[in-house]
Every structure is written in structure tokens, then in C-alpha cells.
Amino acid sequence: MIALVDCNSFYATCEQVFRPDLWGKPVVVLSNNDGCVIAANKEAKALSGIPMFEPVFKIKKQLIENKVTFFSSNYTLYGEMSQRVMNILSSFSPEVEIYSIDEAFVDVSGMKHFSMNYYGHQIKDTIFKYTGLPVGVGIAPTKVLAKLANKISKKRVSENKGVFVIDSEEKRIEALKWADISTVWGIGSKHSKRLKGIGILTAYEFTQLPGEWVRKNMTVVGLRIWNELQGKSSIEFKTMPAPKKGIGTAKSFGKKIEDLGMIQEACSSYISEVSEVLRSQKSCATYLQVFLHTNYFSDRDKQYSNSVTVTLSIPTSDTFVLISEAKKALNIIYRPGYRFKKVGVCLSGIIPNNYVQGNLFTPTPRWEKNELMHVFDKINRKYGKSTLFSGLVGTRVKEWELVKEDRSPRYTTQWKELLKLKTTKH
Amino acid sequence: MEIFSSGKLSKIKNSHVSRISKQTGFPSPAAHYAEPSIDLHDELIANRDATFYVRIDGDELSNYNILDKDVLLIDRSLTPKKNDLVLVVLDGEFKVIRFSGASLETEFILWGLISYIIHYAR
DSSP, X not given: OEEEEEETTHHHHHHHHTOGGGTTSOEEEEOTTSOBEEEEOHHHHHXXXXXXTOBHHHHHHHHHHTTOEEEEOOHHHHHHHHHHHHHHHHTTOSOEEEEETTEEEEEOTTOTTSOHHHHHHHHHHHHHHHXXXXXXXXXXXXXXXXXXXXXXXXXXXXXXXXXEEOOSHHHHHHHHHHSBGGGSTTOOXXXXXXXXXXXXXXXXXXXXXXXXXXXXXXXXXXXXXXXXXXXXXOXXXXXXXXOOSEEEEEEEEEEEEOOHHHHHHHHHHHHHHHHHHHHHTTEEEEEEEEEEEEOTTOSSSOOOEEEEEEEEEEEEOXXXXXXXXXXXXXXXXXXXXXXXXXXXXXXXXXXXXXXOOOOSSSOSOOHHHHHHHHHHHHHHHHHOTXXXXXXXXXXXXXXXXXXXXXXXXXXXXXXXXXXXXEOOOO | OOOOOOSOOOOOOOOOSOOOOSSSSOOOTXXXXXXXXXXXXXXXXXXXXXXXXXXXXXXXXXXXXOOTTOEEEEETTSOOOTTOEEEEEETTEEEEEEOOSSSOOTTOEEEEEEEEEEOOOO
């Protein structure tokens, strides 16, 4: 049996754990550069007229009118809280597949002496007790069914109390009949539209289709989902997260910028961020993409956007090499006379360090630099990000960076930002 | 700017394990007795995944031995017993109270048990 555990409105509830004044009140979290709403708790979702993924400037008035509290995203906090949840899960089973920051599959097959419903509640209650985060638990014989069970656990809360187990044929059929085909994990909008077109509205009806039809029309991927819904496990359990295929970052500037030097500094700063992530995964990148664009939403400004992808002569994770390549790339795509809104970088072709090959012209990868990067990272980990940085990043960060005003304190990782308790006279 | 040239620098590792000379002299008699240095986490934190920190601002909890700028360690995994200090929520606000008995007064919501109070002694 496989359990899917996921945190309810994870980013928003992470914020609420430390803010009891916001318990039971609507809370939303905004994307990295405060561009749009990326998470909302159930109180905020219940308010009609707050669309997700809308630019904030369009809905700010509605947020304020509805007394919605909004936070800039605090990924340091969410990442640390996520780590706690995953650690707790690994005390329930040796096999945990971390699926995303707020979701994990847990293999609970070995727990033969417990009722699955009891075990599910144990998981849920322990996570809430230790971290204050509410989770939903779905338990079923396959991953796709576990996903479905998890959905049901949340939909009928009074009945299921956040835990739903598919452990009998009747329950499986009941769940399949309940599930709209578009909500099945792995069935995209294109396929669900098509299925609905031929009268397949629920997961149950989908399982009644012949296997050959599914294979022919929805490839082997569709067939796996079909099998999984029948209770036949077809998607393997991966306990190690797959290495990332690409790492990138792109943020809007605080104001529109024309100056190439300033854009280069922002770009170098993003390179520093992503190459640090790359090194922490002990990997190197083969390709570097740099892109640049003006503000699409503005009618007054002349529009321009472009991107370029550089193939690195030797895959690397060296901040300095990547910055100099990015600088060259930026020179190619930059055009004067435009007011730019955003620059972004993306590293791809990611391979483990020990697979890096030299080539005829630069035969040995420059290992001595890696030693430098190692020290660089160590210092930055100990004394805080950007204690050491490349000179090309410059010191004008304040001029281009969008200031995150509403970010909550990093309660669990910074001594200076601990939860503060003001004690007043009784 | 002056440029110094130096011979090969040997790195000194900042480590608390007693070092043994490889070339000369007597082997360190401590080598077989080496242990890692004291780590406060071992003593103060029983359950990392359930432990949170709170900084106190103000002197009003001195009757509980909690002073201004103290750090409280809150272990949410522990179940409070009578007379334990606990962090609770009342009307949307954090409060520190002494737990009175078997069940918590209904108006309070338990946030976590205070397992340690750290204060600076000077």
C-alpha cells in the first residue's frame, strides 16, 4: 500500500503556524517578485473573486477589501518546514519519495500490524502535533489511486477527517465513480477534453475502456494510469529525487532599466544563485540560456525580447566561468533604447560532476577552481548568502532588485528573525 | 600594493580532534580516546523536527524565570504535565502559562511545551 501525504495550502499554513492572529483568516502568498498569487489557504479560496495566478496589481484592491493578509514568498521558511515534514514521514516508513515541497509518497506496505486507517491518522496527527501543519493522507494500492484517495480525504472532511483509504474493491469503485476524469493524476487537459468528448466523464468510465484503445490513443503513459486505476501498480517508487533537468531564475526588476551594466549585474547575481544550487547537487551544466525582455503589460513602452543559449566548452558549475559566459551572451541580445523589465538565466544539460569530460582544446577540467568554489560556498553558508560574491555582481543591488516588503521572518533558520514574544503587564 | 610571494602554505584545519604527527615524535596518547566536542543540540533538543525557538521581548515573565531577550525552546512533541510551562494561544495571541492540570482550559490552544529557557548570565 502507498500513502500520499500532502500539506494543505502549504505556503499559507507555514505562515499561519507562527501567526495565531491569522488562524481562520484568509491568507495568500505572492510569487517571488510579488507578481501574482501562488498560494491561498481555504479561507482565501472561499472568497469568490480572488483568482490564483493573476498579477497582484489587478487584484490588490480586492485583497484589501476582503481583509486578506498577503505575504511575499519566504522559501527559506517553506523549505525548512518541508524538511521537517519529510523527516517525520521517514520515521513512519523507510521508503519515502519526496514528490514536491509539500507532497510525498510513503510506502506503507510493511505496516501489516496496523489498520491502514489508523496508520494514516497517526501520520496526520504526528505531523500536525510536531509542526502545526495540517496534512491530508490518501492510502491505496497504487500511486494514482493514492492521489485520488488523498483528494477524497480533503473533499469530505467531516466524514473522512483528512484520511481516506482505498482498501477494498467497493471503495475503489466508489472512488473512481466520484472522480471527474480531469482530476485524475497524469491525465492532462487535452486528454480529459477528448475523453469527455466521447462520453467518458469519470475515472470509473475510463477504466471500463479497453486497454488497447487506451494504449493506442493515449500511449503507454495513459495505459499506466489505466492500470494503476485498476489497482495494478505500474508507476515505480522512486526513493531518490530525480536530478533536476534545468535550474533557472528570472525576476522582474524593481523599476525598468535601460543600462546594460545594471542588467549585467542582475544577471550575474542570478548566475551566482543558480550555480550555487548546481554545486549543492554536485552537478555541472552544459548549456546556459540568458533571456531579456521589456514589460509585456505596458502599452507605452517599445517591446523587445530575446534569448540566447550558449553551449559551454566544458560543463561547469563555476560561478566565474558562468558569469563571464552570461555577460557575453547578454552583449549579443541587448539592444539599447529599451526599458527592460526582466532578465533571466537557465542552466540545463545538467550532469553529475564525475561525468564531466574535457575536450581536445581544453583537456582537463579546471579542478583547482572547484576548490575555490567549495570555500566560497562554505563561507556563504556560514556567514549568510552573498558574504562573498563576484565583483561583476556589483553593489547596486538596491537599484534593480524588487524589494520584498511583506516577507515574514525566517523563524526557523535565523537567530535574528526568531518568533518574538512581547510580554506585557497583566 | 605589495605582492608577497610565499612558499606552499599548509592549511590548518579547524578541528577539535587531537592531531597526530605523522612524521616524528610520539604518537598522541589521546588518539584512541578521541570524542567529538560537546554539541548543545544533544542536550537541549530531543526532537529537532518538533522544536521551535522564541525570543522574549520584555520583563513581565520574570516570575516564571523568563527574562528579557531569553530564548525559549518549544518542543511541540511533548505532552505537558501539571506545572509545566507552556506556550498557548489565547484570542489569537501567544501567551506563556503554567499548565494547571490534566486538561487544558478550553479557551487556550496549546502551541507547545517550553522545554528550555536560555538566558545570558551576565
